[in-house]
Amino acid sequence: MTRLRQGRPSGAQWGTRAPRAKPPRGATVRPVPQSESLSERVERLQLPFNEYGVDPYGISKKHLKLALEFFAFLYRNYFRVRCTGVQHIPKQGRGMLVGNHSGGVAVDGMMVLTSTLLEMDPPRLAQGMVERFIHKFPVASLWASRTGQFTGLPEHAVRLLEDDRLLMIFPEGARGTAKLYPDRYSLVDFGTGFIRLALQTRSPIIPFAFLGGGAAIPTITNAYALGKLLGMPYIPLTPYLLPLPLPVGLEIHYGEPLVFEGTGDEEDHVIQGYVDQVKARIQQLIEDNRAERNLRRTRRLLP
Amino acid sequence: MRVLIPGISGGIARRLALRLRDNGHEVAGIDIRPWRDAPKDIQVHPVDVRKRAAEDVFRRWKPEAVVHMATVTAFTVPGGERGRINLDGTKALFDHCATHGVKQVLFVGRHTFYGAAPDSPLYHSEDEPPRALEAIPELADLVAADLYAATALWRMPEVTTAVLRLVYTLGTPGTGTLANLLRGKRVPMVLGYDPLFHVLQEEDVVTALQLALEKKVRGIFNVAGPAPVPLSVIIRGTGRTPVPLPSPLFSVLMGRAGFPRLSVGATDHLRYPIVVDNKRFLEATGFQYTFDEGRILRAYADALPVDRAGHGG
Numbered sequence: 243m244t245r246l247r248q249g250r251p252s253g254a255q256w257g258t259r260a261p262r263a264k265p266p267r268g269a270t271v272r273p274v275p276q277s278e279s280l281s282e283r284v285e286r287l288q289l290p291f292n293e294y295g296v297d298p299y300g301i302s303k304k305h306l307k308l309a310l311e312f313f314a315f316l317y318r319n320y321f322r323v324r325c326t327g328v329q330h331i332p333k334q335g336r337g338m339l340v341g342n343h344s345g346g347v348a349v350d351g352m353m354v355l356t357s358t359l360l361e362m363d364p365p366r367l368a369q370g371m372v373e374r375f376i377h378k379f380p381v382a383s384l385w386a387s388r389t390g391q392f393t394g395l396p397e398h399a400v401r402l403l404e405d406d407r408l409l410m411i412f413p414e415g416a417r418g419t420a421k422l423y424p425d426r427y428s429l430v431d432f433g434t435g436f437i438r439l440a441l442q443t444r445s446p447i448i449p450f451a452f453l454g455g456g457a458a459i460p461t462i463t464n465a466y467a468l469g470k471l472l473g474m475p476y477i478p479l480t481p482y483l484l485p486l487p488l489p490v491g492l493e494i495h496y497g498e499p500l501v502f503e504g505t506g507d508e509e510d511h512v513i514q515g516y517v518d519q520v521k522a523r524i525q526q527l528i529e530d531n532r533a534e535r536n537l538r539r540t541r542r543l544l545p
Numbered sequence: 546m547r548v549l550i551p552g553i554s555g556g557i558a559r560r561l562a563l564r565l566r567d568n569g570h571e572v573a574g575i576d577i578r579p580w581r582d583a584p585k586d587i588q589v590h591p592v593d594v595r596k597r598a599a600e601d602v603f604r605r606w607k608p609e610a611v612v613h614m615a616t617v618t619a620f621t622v623p624g625g626e627r628g629r630i631n632l633d634g635t636k637a638l639f640d641h642c643a644t645h646g647v648k649q650v651l652f653v654g655r656h657t658f659y660g661a662a663p664d665s666p667l668y669h670s671e672d673e674p675p676r677a678l679e680a681i682p683e684l685a686d687l688v689a690a691d692l693y694a695a696t697a698l699w700r701m702p703e704v705t706t707a708v709l710r711l712v713y714t715l716g717t718p719g720t721g722t723l724a725n726l727l728r729g730k731r732v733p734m735v736l737g738y739d740p741l742f743h744v745l746q747e748e749d750v751v752t753a754l755q756l757a758l759e760k761k762v763r764g765i766f767n768v769a770g771p772a773p774v775p776l777s778v779i780i781r782g783t784g785r786t787p788v789p790l791p792s793p794l795f796s797v798l799m800g801r802a803g804f805p806r807l808s809v810g811a812t813d814h815l816r817y818p819i820v821v822d823n824k825r826f827l828e829a830t831g832f833q834y835t836f837d838e839g840r841i842l843r844a845y846a847d848a849l850p851v852d853r854a855g856h857g858g
Contacts, residue, residue: 284663292837292839293837293838294770294774294778294838296772296774296778298772300741300773300774300775300818320582376666377664379737380736380792381737383663383738383817384738387740393663393664395664397666398667401666401668437605502757
């Protein structure tokens with residue numbers, strides 16, 4: 243029999259609308275001491291780096307430091323990311339960050355990765371399960387590999403979780419990044435593999451909502467033929483043609499962990515039930531924070 | 546134990562022969578290549594493993610164990626002859642083992658069995674099939690030999706067979722596939738890629754083979770030591786200079802301008818990693834490597850500094 247616990251300390255059943263932790267208004271969303279350099283944060287990562295600064299998966303301190311310099315600028319200055327709920331992410335041990343895709347390119351993944359590096363203490367590296375085509379391209383393959391972003395294969399996910407790593411999963415897959423501007427707050431169908439992985443590896447799922455990506459990259463259509471020509475699923479097109487992100491404020495809200503119990507061999511309808519619960523939780527996080535986001539915007543326009 | 550080593554004149558095989566002899570085993574070998582300073586107590590039969598004379602060695606000497614190291618790569622033997630040596634030679638050896646009552650066989654294969662592909666898992670377990678053979682055709686005969694050797698596990702249940710898939714050796718003789726790539730001062734890479742490579746020091750390779758033999762392991766095993774490191778780290782760590790080349794230029798420049806001659810499929814191997822999970826071997830044998838990646842690279846740089854290396858230096 244499978245059983246679901248939500249919120250590790252309380253053990254309350256999810257679906258009973260357990261009170262959700264929200265930061266008090268005006269509270270700082272960035273508890274990281276600003277005196278600490280980005281380089282120091284990478285040094286504090288609890289990964290088994292060898293004398294060359296490389297871990298057994300090829301994650302490189304040098305590449306992480308360079309990537310974080312760029313991502314941190316985007317995170318703090320360009321997108322001015324507002325992040326809440328990082329306390330729900332385990333400080334150590336395995337975990338799966340599961341959330342919605344927002345925006346036609348991987349800005350969401352980059353900013354989630356940056357949030358765990360900048361907001362957590364000690365910092366953690368979120369390792370994404372990326373689309374297969376990424377590793378076919380030069381430079382992209384190298385940087386994805388050196389920063390721990392591997393192809394979304396079950397073998398990778400199981401190995402990383404059993405190694406007590408933090409995984410970042412977008413169960414909407416490529417269909418999620420194909421969402422058009424009007425659908426930016428909706429969720430498309432979730433894959434089910436992530437739940438079987440969570441059960442098989444006994445990993446907590448930390449749901450998160452990502453807001454603003456759809457406004458930063460306002461996709462009006464996706465060029466599938468052009469994408470196929472370039473070896474990608476599609477190319478998102480915006481009113482200004484290229485899918486370059488606008489400096490729109492982004493938000494990441496992590497929710498309380500969901501812990502499902504089982505073996506991963508359950509019937510499809512059981513798994514689908516768990517998937518629906520995770521999806522509903524993410525949708526709820528989106529809706530709750532979307533309302534606040536709209537309120538903030540209204541206040542700004544009408545002081 | 547009487548141990549016969551086909552391919553005994555190779556660098557690792559010689560060290561293995563000496564190690565086994567020093568540990569009280571009787572050792573003999575088969576190789577058409579000479580081992581001029583072979584010790585007197587190690588008989589080297591200069592015959593082709595595919596010929597009748599090789600079977601005579603089995604008949605007369607009656608080995609109890611065979612360590613099959615008589616396979617070749619595209620670097621040493623080009624074209625169809627390589628396929629004949631690897632596949633026909635392997636078949637002949639297993640036939641002789643079955644006929645002449647050999648109790649144990651170690652097939653020493655390579656981790657490149659798994660192939661290099663952008664969408665394959667980073668860590669390969671022994672249960673995975675070979676991939677992307679179309680991209681690296683030079684591996685086809687070695688893969689076939691490996692798969693053929695593995696059939697002995699069910700065809701010849703009375704023989705304790707182990708198929709070992711060894712990672713690249715990097716040691717002071719400066720021989721082997723990876724050493725060939727690192728021979729010159731400038732080492733080519735494919736621009737925009739930096740795959741992980743496994744390295745294992747030759748003494749550790751010999752230890753792994755000795756353990757596999759003495760522990761009488763049965764099955765298929767990946768054999769690796771330290772965790773893999775990016776190719777650029779290996780190149781710099783051995784005192785060489787990485788030269789990233791765009792893919793179209795890569796095949797044009799190989800064998801020219803001081804770059805080593807590489808096989809047709811090498812570009813894919815220099816794009817994507819071939820990394821193996823050695824957990825099963827560690828559990829079966831208790832193997833522990835003594836040279837970590839830093840020590841391996843420094844030892845190689847000291848033994849083969851760029852100014853003393855071969856072409857391209």
